Amino acid sequence: MSIDKETLRENINLELQKVRKDITDLEELTKPISPENSIGRISRMDAINNKSVNEASLHQARDKYNKLEEALSRMDEAGFGLYxxxxxxxxxxxxxxxxxxxxxxxxx
Ligand SMILES: [Zn+2]
Incomplete structure (x- = not known):
């Protein structure tokens, strides 16, 4: 049984779109936090904590994006889809x- 490459290609492209959107959102969320104290010290600490969580997610999302692209580029190689x-x-x-x-x- 062989995999349906056309379907797989479409699915990977859809996934790439999703991950690209996640990356855009996360880039927005990981922008430098303004040093102004207008949001208060506690909120600022929350913001910093969230930022490092979001940075980790951003890193993962970029990593996934690269791997999906790599999978796409390997699709036409002999042996793709086989261990x-x-x-x-x-x-x-x-x-x-x-x-x-x-x-x-x-x-x-
Ligand atoms: Zn095996």
Whole structure:
């Protein structure tokens, strides 16, 4: 059984759009916090905490974006969608979730 590359390509592109939007939102949220104390000290500390959470999310989102793009660019290579070690087909769900994954759970 082989994977439906056209569907997969569409799904990856949709996912890329979503992640791109997340990145835009997170970039907005991780802008430098104004040093003015108008929002109060506690709120400011909250803002700083949220900012580091958002920075971590932004980092992950960018990482995912790169991996999805890499998966797209590898799609036409022979062996795409097969695990490198054992040659088993990779379930589409796993490609979407972990586009960088090239070994199956058993071989990883
Ligand atoms: Zn395997």
């Amino acid at each position: 490198v070690r054992c040659g088993e087909p990779i379930p589409e769900g796993r490609i979407m979730l972990m586009p960088h994954s090239r070994k199956c759970v058993r071989c990883a």
